[in-house]
Amino acid sequence: MGQLLRDGVEQMLPFATQHKVQFTLDLPQRDVCTKVDPQRTQQLIANLLSNACKYSDDDTVVHIRLEEINGQALVCIINSGPPIPDEFKPRIFRPFSQADGSDTRFKGGTGLGLKISREIVERMDGQIGFQSNAGTPIVFWFTVPLAPSGEAAIDQHEPVREISHERLNVLHVEDDSDFLEIVRTGLKDKADVTSVLSICDAKLAILQGRFDVIVIDWELPDGHARELLAGIAKHQPQAKIISLSARETSFKDARVDHEIVKSRTDLGDIVSKVVEIAQLAS
Structure with missing residues (x-):
């Protein structure tokens, strides 16, 4: 310990x-x-x-x-x-x-x-x-x-089962607070959305929560969100990743499951895609 x-x-x-x-x-x-x-x-x-x-x-x-x-x-x-x-x-x-x-x-x-x-x-x-x-x-x-006497390993417990949720859990990483609220409102009937404005807060949320889908805008005030991917792989391996940016980005990564460009997609389609991708995670 x-x-x-x-x-x-x-x-x-x-x-x-x-x-x-x-x-x-x-x-x-x-x-x-x-x-x-x-x-x-x-x-x-x-x-x-x-x-x-x-x-x-x-x-x-x-x-x-x-x-x-x-x-x-x-x-x-x-x-x-x-x-x-x-x-x-x-x-x-x-x-x-x-x-x-x-x-x-x-x-x-x-x-x-x-x-x-x-x-x-x-x-x-x-x-x-x-x-x-x-x-x-x-x-x-x-x-x-405590572990039984004489056993030195800390990993003595069966892995804790994933905590179940009746609704989807979505992490949305985006520096536009108005757009965060729009997406949260659009998903309110289908998902609990955790909205964060920076990479620092996203890293903490990734450690704390359990998410079905993580929606990311790559360009953030405190850096490029590519640095979140390793933490997602380690702490949220079940989560599907959606890129949701204002414009098409040159950043590509095989760990990203779907890409959405805001200017080409209305809110209804964004909600549908989040739910569809989440079903793949279940």
Whole structure:
């Protein structure tokens, strides 16, 4: 588990810098070998670290601690920030919830992070929870079983089954917020759409969520979206990729399943194509 936490911290460092926080990692001297699915655990760690960064006060530290308690590995992620309102606590693990009522789609997350985190932990025979009171740090914690004595590998758990969704899950990467809203509205009856405006936010969403289709405009303010493809292949292998750009692009990649040019396609056709491509992913 210690190595998974080290990898997670390293992966999330750019996001921490963006939100003006730092990480500290407190690990026991001896290895803590756990019975987990490493890929899903990395997703879980990314979800909890991103949540802590987003809701921390500026220039503070997010502290990550690992310890063994009663045959379980306990991971605590501790940050300083506004307390979670009492009225919000009962629904904190529900999808598309934020305590301030703001729109999750443009906050750099999927709106599904904590819900998915709970499902991942429970499917690995663990527990997840939080503590938040006025004047004290916020703590999100989870436990997972230790590996049987003498077994050093961290991958001791059967891979966690994909979390099922009745509706399609679509990630749309696009720097035009008006067009993001148009596509989201067009798909509202068929899909839950996570909309992000930059490569940085897209990388985080790819770590956090589970998507059937990823729709990409290649030219973004912080670079070319080709750099997302390796992460999609690693963390979202089930997802189909649709290129949706303002004009025909010279960029070609075999991993892209379909190309759409905005100026040549109306919204109805875009929606139909997303649904059609998604069916190939199922």
